[in-house]
């Protein structure tokens with residue numbers, strides 16, 4: 001079974017490589033239909049059956065309850081013949097990608113005014129995200145500034161915004177956010193932007209927000225994989241990794257969240273095949289992005305230490321505590337971690353009823369090695385280092401391509417949760 005799964009991953013990746021781009025070089029996914037297939041006790045059988053569709057794309061790795069499968073037009077008949085217990089989650093993925101790609105134009109001002117909340121009504125081009133952050137920092141110069149931790153493989157700045165309160169710049173323990181390490185998880189950047197926006201806009205008028213920002217320095221990096229994100233906008237909406245090539249392989253990309261130099265050498269939670277979506281690299285920390293992130297993380301540790309780290313992802317609605325590398329090991333403050341994570345889940349639910357599954361990353365989802373949260377926990381000694389998987393959850397009809405109408409509710413519910421967590425931890 002293991003070799004069968006491995007070969008299927010190879011097929012899926014090869015298929016991604018040969019998919020024919022449209023006239024502008026962009027893969028359209030027109031006519032691709034996606035299904036949420038019930039697995040449960042038939043998990044192994046379902047996975048085996050879908051091997052007969054070599055060009056179908058598996059969206060999720062947490063397949064205990066369901067497998068989300070994107071089926072190209074030419075394999076739809078074969079899929080239907082399998083007669084699996086499934087519901088449609090995209091009638092036509094290409095149409096949803098086109099709708100999502102209807103970006104609003106972002107209007108900056110010379111005066112660096114506070115951006116309008118309409119920012120959260122649509123997705124945006126990468127260059128506009130950069131301008132948005134420059135405008136935010138420009139509008140709140142006493143509480144924020146833009147910083148850069150290094151460059152991506154293709155030379156883009158990996159930038160962040162630093163927020164601080166009444167103690168002055170760099171005087172408090174760090175709250176540290178990463179967004180969009182997986183390029184196709186667009187909602188993670190938007191939610192990180194919403195939280196940043198609310199912290200800054202409400203600092204002078206909301207006592208609870210002021211108390212939070214007076215207690216911590218925030219270091220918020222919305223795009224730790226900028227090359228991958230740009231590639232999702234120019235070429236392939238479903239791209240996940242960075243854009244690094246490797247000698248001896250025609251496949252592109254390393255999973256930056258399997259490349260951190262801690263437990264990287266273990267064999268159970270990442271791939272050694274450059275064609276796979278979870279390719280770990282040739283050596284621990286050998287991506288330019290990871291090198292920059294590790295160096296910056298060390299400066300936070302050496303300064304005031306890290307209270308909370310969150311790696312923002314999508315999708316599935318999970319709040320994941322350490323560890324990824326082991327399903328039995330737990331951090332020393334595990335009971336407190338779970339208590340806070342459950343409290344966060346309760347608070348998030350109060351906005352729109354969105355429920356998150358809470359638990360250890362490996363035991364709840366699947367094993368991951370060389371991931372950021374394990375590094376932040378054991379090497380950086382962050383008190384809390386979590387992964388949050390945003391919308392959609394298992395009950396709704398979407399995957400990585402989340403309708404723009406869900407940006408604002410995603411931001412609102414996570415902001416409400418963050419206000420609880422940051423005030424309570």
Ligand SMILES: [Zn+2]
Nearest residue numbers: 182185313314
């Ligand atoms: Zn992810």
